[in-house]
Amino acid sequence: MAGKTKQVPPVKPGQEIEVQIDGLAYGGDATARYKGFAIFIPYAVPGSVVLARVTEVKSNFGSARVVRVIKESPDYIKPVCPHFGVCGGCDWLNIKYETQLKYKAEQIRHMTETIGGVKGAKINPFVTYKNPLHYRARSQYKLKMEKGKIRLGFYRARSHDITAVNRCFILKEEINNAAFEVQAALNSMKRPVKIYDERSSRGTLRHVSIRANSAGEVLITFVVVAKAAKEMLKEPAAVIMKKIRNAAGITININKEPGNAVFGPVDMVLEGKGYITERAAGIDFILGPASFFQVSPEILEIMAGYVAERSGRGAVLIDLYGGVGALTVPLHKESREIIVVESDRQNTSRFDEIARRNSVRNCRVINEKAEYAVEKLLAEKKDAVVVVDPPRKGLHPRIIQALRHRRPRLLIYISCNPATFARDLSGLKDVFNLEGITPVDQFAQTYHCELMAALRPK
Numbered sequence: 001m002a003g004k005t006k007q008v009p010p011v012k013p014g015q016e017i018e019v020q021i022d023g024l025a026y027g028g029d030a031t032a033r034y035k036g037f038a039i040f041i042p043y044a045v046p047g048s049v050v051l052a053r054v055t056e057v058k059s060n061f062g063s064a065r066v067v068r069v070i071k072e073s074p075d076y077i078k079p080v081c082p083h084f085g086v087c088g089g090c091d092w093l094n095i096k097y098e099t100q101l102k103y104k105a106e107q108i109r110h111m112t113e114t115i116g117g118v119k120g121a122k123i124n125p126f127v128t129y130k131n132p133l134h135y136r137a138r139s140q141y142k143l144k145m146e147k148g149k150i151r152l153g154f155y156r157a158r159s160h161d162i163t164a165v166n167r168c169f170i171l172k173e174e175i176n177n178a179a180f181e182v183q184a185a186l187n188s189m190k191r192p193v194k195i196y197d198e199r200s201s202r203g204t205l206r207h208v209s210i211r212a213n214s215a216g217e218v219l220i221t222f223v224v225v226a227k228a229a230k231e232m233l234k235e236p237a238a239v240i241m242k243k244i245r246n247a248a249g250i251t252i253n254i255n256k257e258p259g260n261a262v263f264g265p266v267d268m269v270l271e272g273k274g275y276i277t278e279r280a281a282g283i284d285f286i287l288g289p290a291s292f293f294q295v296s297p298e299i300l301e302i303m304a305g306y307v308a309e310r311s312g313r314g315a316v317l318i319d320l321y322g323g324v325g326a327l328t329v330p331l332h333k334e335s336r337e338i339i340v341v342e343s344d345r346q347n348t349s350r351f352d353e354i355a356r357r358n359s360v361r362n363c364r365v366i367n368e369k370a371e372y373a374v375e376k377l378l379a380e381k382k383d384a385v386v387v388v389d390p391p392r393k394g395l396h397p398r399i400i401q402a403l404r405h406r407r408p409r410l411l412i413y414i415s416c417n418p419a420t421f422a423r424d425l426s427g428l429k430d431v432f433n434l435e436g437i438t439p440v441d442q443f444a445q446t447y448h449c450e451l452m453a454a455l456r457p458k
Contacts, residue, residue, distance in 0.1 A: 028091035028447040047073030088157035115422035122436035132444035185236035219276040221289035237270040249273035263290035281330035292323035371396035378406035394420030
C-alpha cells in the first residue's frame with residue numbers, strides 16, 4: 001500500500017507573502033494561513049492584512065516577519081512604548097486590551113478541552129487591572145555596555161542580546177525612576193564595575209533587581225559573583241540612597257553559579273534595610289530580593305479572596321509551592337491550621353519573620369520539595385484543603401499521584417501556565433470535578449495568563 005504523499009510547504013525562506021491575520025497563538029505570535037499552511041507572525045494584529053517575509057519553514061508551519069501593513073486592523077492601537085517589537089517584555093502592546101482578553105479566554109478554553117480533556121468547563125469573566133499598565137512591582141534588569149557606559153535593559157525578543165530600556169510601561173514608575181538613578185550612579189563610579197559576561201564567565205555585576213511596594217518604597221539589589229564586590233558597590237549605593245528618598249534599602253546578592261538563575265543564596269546589606277514590607281490582604285509581608293510573591297499586590301488580594309471564599313471557616317490549608325505563604329497566611333484568623341510547603345530556604349526564613357510580625361500562631365512552614373512532603377501531609381490531614389501554585393512547568397507527577405490517591409475535599413489550583421494546568425487536569429479529571437476556571441490577567445500586554453480553578457473529588 002502506497003504511503004501518504006508528503007505535503008510540500010507552499011513557502012520558502014525569504015519569500016514575501018500577503019496574508020490576513022486570523023488569531024493569536026499561546027506564545028504570543030499572531031496566526032495566518034497561506035494556501036492552507038500555518039504561518040506564525042510576531043507583533044501582527046488579528047484582522048489586519050500584511051505583507052510578510054518568511055523567515056523559517058518547518059514541515060507543518062512557517063514563521064514570518066511583517067514587512068508592511070496593507071490593511072490595518074480595527075483592533076490595532078499605537079503602542080505607548082518606543083521599545084515595543086525590540087524588547088521582549090511585551091507581546092501585544094499594539095492590540096486593544098479587550099481583544100487581548102478575548103483571545104486569552106479562547107486559548108484557556110481550547111487547552112482545557114484539547115489537552116485537559118474537559119469540555120464545556122465554566123470559564124468565568126477575567127480578573128483584570130483597573131489600568132493594564134505600570135502594574136509590575138519587581139524587575140530584574142540585564143546589563144550591557146553601550147558607548148562606554150553601563151545600560152540597564154532587558155533581553156530582546158527571542159534572543160539573549162540585551163536592549164537598553166529607559167522606561168518600561170508595565171513596571172511601576174517608582175522602579176523606572178530608581179533604575180535611572182542606579183544607572184547614573186554606576187556610571188559615576190571612580191573605579192567602574194565590570195559587567196559579568198555569560199560566555200566568558202568574567203566580570204562582577206550580573207543583574208540589578210528592583211522591587212517596589214504599594215507605599216512607593218523600593219528595594220535595590222546588585223547581583224554579583226563574589227563577596228569582594230561589596231566594598232566596590234558601597235560607593236554607588238551611598239549615592240543612590242541620597243538620590244532616592246523612597247529607597248528602603250540597597251543589598252547585594254551573591255550568585256557564583258553559571259546558568260540563568262538570577263539569585264544566589266547569600267544576601268548582604270549595603271545601605272538601609274535588606275527587605276521591603278508590602279501590606280496586602282491584611283498582612284505585612286516582609287520581602288527580600290529573591291522572595292517569591294505575586295507581581296501585583298492588587299491581584300494577590302483577589303487570589304487570597306478566591307481561596308478564602310472556597311475553603312470556608314475552620315479549614316486546614318496545605319499550601320504547596322507556598323513561597324512566603326502569600327495565598328494562605330491572610331486566612332489565618334478563619335483557618336484552623338495552615339501548613340506551607342516551600343523548598344527555598346530564603347522564602348521559609350521570610351515566612352517565619354512574617355508570622356512573627358503579624359502574630360500568626362496557627363501557621364507552620366516545611367522546608368522541603370512539595371513532591372516529597374505531599375503524601376505524608378495528605379495522609380495526616382484527611383480533611384485538608386490543598387492549595388497549589390506551581391512554577392510554569394506545573395505539578396510534579398508525585399503530587400498528581402498523591403492527589404489521586406488521597407482525594408482531598410478541595411483542590412485550589414493557581415496556575416501561571418494554562419497549558420501545564422490543562423495537562424495536570426487531564427491526570428485528575430477522572431477523580432475530580434472541575435467546578436470552574438477564573439482567568440486572571442496578571443501579565444497584561446503579554447501572552448502570559450494566570451488562572452484560578454477549584455476541583456472537588458467525585
